[in-house]
Amino acid sequence: MSWSYVLDLLRISLHAMVPITLTATGEIIGETAGLFNIGLEGILLMSAFVGALGAEAGGPIVGLLVGMGTGMAISFLFSVIAAYWKGTQMVAGIGINLFALGFVAFGLIKLGAPGFHAVPAAAQLAKLRTPIGAVSPLIFVALVVPFLAQAFLNRTRAGLILKAVGENPEAADVAGINVNLTRLVATTFGGALAGLAGAYLSVGWFGSVTKEISAGRGFIALATVVFSGLNPILGLVGGFIFGFFQSLATWIKTLPTKTIPWQFVDMLPYIVTLLVVSGVVGRVRFPRALGTPYKRE
C-alpha cells in the first residue's frame, strides 16, 4: 500500500468532516439555548440545492451565502414555531425534512434531469493547492469555527446568556433576558452554519446536486452533538471521526481489490455512528430545558 492511498484517505476525511462539523457546531449553539432541531437533514438538502442555484447565478461565494441564507430562513421558521408558538420541536423538524425531500426532488426535475444536477465548474468553489493535494478552503473554516464557538459559549456574556436560557429559562426571564428572542437568534445562527455546510456539499465538494445529497449527514451531525456533549471542540473531533469512516467507505470502494460488496461498505459510517453514540451516552449532560418551549407562568 503506497503513501498516496493514505494521503487520499486523509484528504477525503477532511472533506467529509466539514459538513458534519459545521452542522454540529450550529446545532450545539442552538441546543445550548434550548431548541432541538432534527430538521438539520432537510436544511442541508435545501441549502445544497438553493446554494447551487445561487452559485450558478453569481459565483461560488454567492452560492455559499445563499446557502447560509436558506439555512437561516428555515431555522428562523423553525424557531418561530418552536419558541414563539410553543410548537412540538420534533414534529416541526420532521416537517422540514419531508418538505425538503419533496422540494429538492421537485426542483431537480424542474432543472432538467430528475434526481441529478451538475454544478458547472465555474460555479464551484476553487480548491487550494496543499502538500496533501487540492483541498477546499472550507476545511480551514471548519477547523476554526468550533474554536470560535467554544470561546463564544464560554468566554462571552452572550454565550453565558445562551446557557442560562437553555438551563433555566425562568431565571433568565426574571433577569430580564428575552428567552424566546435569544432562542430564535441562536437557532437562526446555527441554521446559517448548517446552510453553509449544505452549500459546501454541492458547491465546494461534490460539484453536483442529487436528491439524496445529504445522505443522513444531518442526523450524523445530531449524533456528533450527542457525542460532544455540547462542547464544540469535541464536535470537531466527532466530525472528523464520522468523516473518516465515511471516506473510508468511499476509499475502500476505490481499492483495486473488491472483497466486500459495496452495500456493506456503505453501511460502515452508519454502524460506526451507532457504536460511537452508544459508547458515550450516559456521561453526557444536556441543558435542562432542552426541547421544551418556555411558557411564562
Add this chain to the structure above:
Amino acid sequence: MTASEVQPGGRLLRGVHRTLTGLHPALESVLAAVVGLLVGAALMYIWGYDPWKAYWALLRGAYGGSYEIASSIARGVPLVLTALTFSICLRGGMFNIGAEGQVYVGAAAAVCVAYFKLPPGLHLLVGIAFAAVAGAVWSLGPALLKLTRGVHEVISTIMFNWIARFLVFYLVAYVLVDARQGQRTVQIPLSARFPVLVRGTDLSYSVFLAVAFALFVYFLLWHTATGYEVRAAGLTPTAARYGGISIRRTIALSFVLGGIGAGLAGAATTMGLPPTYAIISGLPQLMNLGFDGMAVAMVGRNHPLGILVAALFFGGLNAGGRVMQFYGSNPVPLEMVRVVMGAIVLAMAIPELVRVFPAMAASGRALVRMLSRRKPAEEAA
C-alpha cells in the same frame, strides 16, 4: 333565566359551537391540510404551473370515480401501517422514525416465501408472519440501544434505516434476485399473494390487514391494561413509574408493535401490490413509505381511527399525484405531493393552529355573541 333559554337560535348556535370544539383536533388537521395545499399552490404558481388545474387533476385522479377511489385506498394501505408504527411509539412517548427501514426488511422477508411451497391460504399467512417478525426484529435494535445505552431513538432509528436500505439493496442484488430478471427479486407465488379486491386496480385484500391492525392497536391501547400503561408512560413517565408501570416494558412493547406494523406494510407492498409481486431494484415501491406514514400519523392525530381517515387523504394525494403528473401540457411532477406533505406536517407542529388566526377566532366569537344577544355586562358577570 339565561339568554340561551330565551333565544332558541342562540342555543342552537352554541350547540354548534360546542360540537365544533369537540371536533377541534379534526378541525386542526383539516386546517393543516388546507395550509399545506395552499403552500403547494403558492410554490406551483411561483414555478410557473397552474395550481388550480393541477389540483383539479389531482382531485379527479384521487376521488373522481370508483376506480380512482380504489387506487387511493390501495395507496393508503401501507401508509396506515407505517403511521401506526409512528403513533404507537409516540403514544408511548418516543419518536420512532424507523418505519422506513422496517418496511424494507419486512418486504425482503415477505419475498422469502417464494422459496417454498405451501397451500394457498397458509402460504399467505406465513408470508405475513415473516414480514411482521422481520419488522419487529429490526425495531429491536433501536429499542435495545435505548434501554441499555440510552441512545436517543431519533438517531438510532435513522441509522438503522440506512443500514436496512443497504442490506436490502444487497439482498435484492445478490440473494433474492430473479435469475431471469436481474432488475427485480423472485416473484411471490400466486398462493402467497393477497387476492385483488377491485379488478384493474392495485387494491387487494391487504386493505383488510391494515384495517384489522388499526383496530387491533385501537383496542390494545384504549381497552387493555397494557395499552393504558403505554399511554400513561407516554404522558408522564415519572408518574407512571411511581404508579408501578415498567417503563422499560412499555418502551420495548411499543417498539416491537411498531416494528410489526411496518413489517406488515412491507408485506402489503410486495404480496399485495399488483403487478410485480417482487421488490424492484432501487426499492421504488418501498421508498419513503415510512416517512409519509409519519405525516399520516400526525394528521390522524396519532389515533388509529384518525389514521384510517388521514391515510385515505394521503393515499388520494399519492394516487391523484400520479394522474396529475401526466395531466395537461405542463404537468406537475409527483414530487409536489411530498412538498405538500411536508408543509402539512410543519403546520401540524403548531399547537392550536386555529389560534394562529386570532382575528378569525375573534370574529367567530363576536358572531356567536351577537346572535345570542348576550349583553357584555351579563357576560362579565
